[in-house]
Every structure is written in structure tokens, then in C-alpha cells.
Amino acid sequence: MSTLRIILMLATTGAIAAHAGDITGKVTAGKGISVVWVEAVAGQTFPKPDKPLTIDQRSLLFQPHILVAPAGATVQFLNSDNVQHNVFWPAISGNKKLMHSMGTWPKGQTRKFTFDTPGVVPLLCNVHPEMSGYIVVTPTPYYAETDQAGTFKIANVPDGSYRVTAWHEGYKNQSKPVTVSGAARADFTLAK
Amino acid sequence: MRSPWLHRCAVLLAVISLASVFTGAAVTGNPERPYYSLGQTHLCLSIAAGVLTIAVVLWLASSRGGTALRRLGWSAIAAVAFEAVVGLQPLPQPPALRITHAATAELLFSAIVVIAVCTGWAEPPKRAEGSSFLRFLGNAAPIVVLAQVALGTLFRHGVLGVGPHLIGAFVIAFFILGVTLSVIYKPEHSELHLAARSLLTIASVQVFVGLTLFSMQSMDVDPGLVILVTMIHAATGALTLAATVVMAILIRRHVYVPDSAA
Numbered sequence: 001m002s003t004l005r006i007i008l009m010l011a012t013t014g015a016i017a018a019h020a021g022d023i024t025g026k027v028t029a030g031k032g033i034s035v036v037w038v039e040a041v042a043g044q045t046f047p048k049p050d051k052p053l054t055i056d057q058r059s060l061l062f063q064p065h066i067l068v069a070p071a072g073a074t075v076q077f078l079n080s081d082n083v084q085h086n087v088f089w090p091a092i093s094g095n096k097k098l099m100h101s102m103g104t105w106p107k108g109q110t111r112k113f114t115f116d117t118p119g120v121v122p123l124l125c126n127v128h129p130e131m132s133g134y135i136v137v138t139p140t141p142y143y144a145e146t147d148q149a150g151t152f153k154i155a156n157v158p159d160g161s162y163r164v165t166a167w168h169e170g171y172k173n174q175s176k177p178v179t180v181s182g183a184a185r186a187d188f189t190l191a192k
Numbered sequence: 193m194r195s196p197w198l199h200r201c202a203v204l205l206a207v208i209s210l211a212s213v214f215t216g217a218a219v220t221g222n223p224e225r226p227y228y229s230l231g232q233t234h235l236c237l238s239i240a241a242g243v244l245t246i247a248v249v250l251w252l253a254s255s256r257g258g259t260a261l262r263r264l265g266w267s268a269i270a271a272v273a274f275e276a277v278v279g280l281q282p283l284p285q286p287p288a289l290r291i292t293h294a295a296t297a298e299l300l301f302s303a304i305v306v307i308a309v310c311t312g313w314a315e316p317p318k319r320a321e322g323s324s325f326l327r328f329l330g331n332a333a334p335i336v337v338l339a340q341v342a343l344g345t346l347f348r349h350g351v352l353g354v355g356p357h358l359i360g361a362f363v364i365a366f367f368i369l370g371v372t373l374s375v376i377y378k379p380e381h382s383e384l385h386l387a388a389r390s391l392l393t394i395a396s397v398q399v400f401v402g403l404t405l406f407s408m409q410s411m412d413v414d415p416g417l418v419i420l421v422t423m424i425h426a427a428t429g430a431l432t433l434a435a436t437v438v439m440a441i442l443i444r445r446h447v448y449v450p451d452s453a454a
Contacts, residue, residue, distance in 0.1 A: 060287065060350045083350045088415040090224055104409045122224035126415040126422075128350050129231075130284040132222040170223075 048072030062133025093119030
């Protein structure tokens with residue numbers, strides 16, 4: 001029985017190694033991090049993340065400034081400042097029908113929201129005009145944040161043909177086709 | 193004799209400055225925020241206000257009389273220069289910078305309104321006897337309103353909660369009602385009635401807008417509307433401060449206290 005289990009494990013590992021790879025590359029844009037993700041493929045569904053992600057409002061900043069969350073993820077917004085904060089987004093990826101206000105709440109309290117629609121969510125506070133943050137809701141769990149130099153690696157993407165999109169604050173998104181067959185590379189140069 | 197065009201230019205300057213204060217509350221580094229484009233007009237309005245301030249003050253300096261007014265004009269130019277240096281710092285600016293910029297803007301607007309009012313005076317004032325308490329209220333009101341503006345600015349920029357600003361509103365109401373009602377119900381102060389009614393109206397609007405804004409925080413209201421009302425509140429705050437300063441000056445001009453006049 002245990003031999004059979006080992007054989008099955010080896011076979012599974014081998015299958016993953018043979019049918020999945022990494023997408024690496026570089027995003028050239030302004031200062032700060034960019035986000036790169038694999039677009040959805042028709043018919044594919046993914047389980048929702050179990051644990052909620054957190055955005056803290058501290059020192060009049062959304063921290064982290066950019067949060068990446070796969071579709072279906074729940075994000076809890078914590079207010080750690082001594083003043084009340086509001087959280088709202090005027091649109092998701094430009095779709096104003098998806099605007100939403102979470103209301104206003106005091107220090108120490110949190111409010112949650114589940115993001116089912118993929119897109120870029122610009123976070124704002126109607127009290128403090130200088131507050132600004134983003135949630136990038138990706139359609140698949142295959143995503144990566146770049147380092148400050150712009151390099152990224154999306155690990156364990158099943159072999160196949162995809163569209164990969166890169167986003168950077170204040171720049172236009174760019175998508176390009178990528179074929180994963182063990183490994184793939186995609187470089188992006190974003191324009192304002 | 194000053195040119196009536198100097199007064200007209202000063203009034204135009206006051207209008208542009210008020211628009212600058214209004215749009216200043218919408219300035220943000222995030223283009224997704226409602227009224228972002230209105231915030232972008234703040235720079236143009238501020239440049240126009242700055243250039244016109246310099247022109248009006250130079251015009252004022254070349255005309256006869258009014259040493260105090262000319263000094264106020266030079267102070268306004270210094271404030272314009274300060275505002276330009278602070279305001280042109282890249283976004284997002286640290287809170288101390290934003291608070292200083294906002295508070296100086298309100299003071300500058302008051303100075304401009306005073307110039308606009310004083311350049312419109314053509315005849316010597318008709319003076320009437322009044323109480324020293326009216327003088328005290330008149331002098332204290334701008335100080336109290338300035339403190340309230342500062343509390344509002346500190347709240348808007350996240351340094352303080354809304355509590356002190358709300359308490360300040362009640363203190364302001366006491367002082368403004370005291371000044372305006374002391375004038376409105378005295379026929380001998382008819383020269384001040386228009387200014388008193390204007391101050392009462394502006395302050396009432398400001399309190400109403402402030403309470404509306406406060407109640408909006410606990411309701412499910414369109415965030416864009418909250419931002420718009422915030423901008424209106426900032427502008428009417430500047431108007432309230434300017435109105436109390438003008439009222440104090442008018443009281444000093446038109447009211448004499450028997451003991452001090454002797």
C-alpha cells in the first residue's frame with residue numbers, strides 16, 4: 001500500500017514538473033512595484049482563498065499601498081489611526097457601476113469586503129484627499145508583484161497558452177500572449 | 193482718491209481667491225478621486241490670484257493714504273510667495289505642509305477681502321456710540337473663528353478628531369450671535385447692518401454645511417457628494433473668517449466707546 005502511495009506521489013510530482021513552469025520577466029515603468037498576472041482561461045475555475053487579507057489605514061496611508069488579491073478573496077480594512085477613515089472606490093478598472101463605499105469607522109475597527117470581480121480597485125478616503133491605495137484583483141491565482149527593479153516570477157503555471165497582463169500605478173495596462181511550456185518569459189514596457 | 197478700478201480688481205481677486213480655496217480642498221494625487229480635475233484647476237486659480245495680488249498691492253502702494261492697508265498688502269504678497277513655495281511641493285505632501293498651506297490660504301483670503309472692502313470706502317465713516325463689550329466681541333470673533341478654522345484644518349488633515357471642531361462650532365455661534373445681534377437691533381449702528389446680516393448668514397450656512405457633513409459620515413452617502421460638501425465647507429469657512437475680520441474692522445471704524453473717545 002505504501003509502495004503504491006510513493007509511486008503515485010512520484011508520478012504526480014513528475015506530472016507537475018512536466019506540465020507546469022514559471023513565467024519570468026521584467027516590467028519597465030515608473031517607481032514602485034508593478035503587478036503581473038495570468039488572465040483567466042475560459043472554463044477554468046479556482047478555489048477562493050481561505051484567509052482574509054488585510055489593508056491597514058495607518059498614518060493616513062493605505063498599508064500596503066498595493067495589495068494583490070485573487071478573485072473571491074476577502075479583504076479586511078483596519079483603521080489604526082486616531083481619526084475616522086472612510087474607504088471607497090469610484091470604479092473597478094474604470095467600471096463606475098462597481099463603485100462602492102464601505103462607510104466611515106473609527107480606530108481599531110475593521111470592515112470586510114469580498115472582491116469577486118477581477119480588476120484594479122483604487123482605494124480612496126472621502127475624508128482625506130491624500131490617501132490612496134490599490135487592490136489588484138486577479139482572475140487567477142497566478143500572479144506576482146515585481147521587485148523595485150521590475151523583475152517578477154509567476155511560479156507553477158500549468159503549461160498552456162495564456163494572456164499575461166502587467167499593471168503599474170499611473171500607467172496603462174499591457175497584455176501579451178505567453179506560452180508556458182516548462183518556462184516562459186514576458187517583458188513589458190508600460191506607457192502613461 | 194483711489195481709483196474705483198482698484199476696488200473692482202480687489203473684488204475680482206477676492207472671488208478668484210475664494211475659488212482657489214474651494215478647489216484647494218479637492219487637490220489630490222490620485223486621478224481616480226472625484227473632482228480630481230477641479231483640484232487641477234487650483235494651480236491655475238492660485239497663479240491668477242498670486243499675479244492679481246501683486247498687481248493690486250503695487251497699485252495700492254502707488255495710491256495715497258492707508259498705511260495700514262499698504263502694510264496688509266505687503267503681508268499678502270509675502271503670504272502669496274509662501275503659499276507658492278509650499279503649494280508647489282510634490283504630492284503627496286506631509287501633513288505639516290498641507291496644514292500650513294491650508295491655514296495660510298484662509299488668512300490670505302481674509303487679507304484680500306479686507307483690501308477689497310477698504311478700497312471701496314469713499315467717504316469718512318459715520319460714527320456712533322457703542323459699548324466696549326461690542327468692541328470686545330468684534331475683536332474676539334476673528335480670533336475664535338481662526339482657532340476654529342485651525343481645528344477644522346487639523347481634522348481635515350488627520351491630526352485631530354472631529355470632537356474639538358464640533359465644540360468650536362458652538363463657541364463660534366455664541367460669539368457671532370453676540371456680535372451680530374448687538375448690531376442688528378441697534379438703529380444707530382445702521383452702517384453695520386449689512387455686514388452683520390452677511391456675517392450671520394455666512395456663519396449660519398457654515399454651521400449647517402458642517403453639521404450636514406458630520407451627519408453624512410454616518411450615512412451611506414455617495415463619497416463624491418461628501419467630497420463636494422467638504423469643499424463647500426472649506427470655502428464657507430474662509431468666508432466666515434473674512435466676514436468676522438471685516439466686521440471687526442467696521443466696528444472699529446464706526447463705533448466709538450465714550451471713555452476711549454474722550
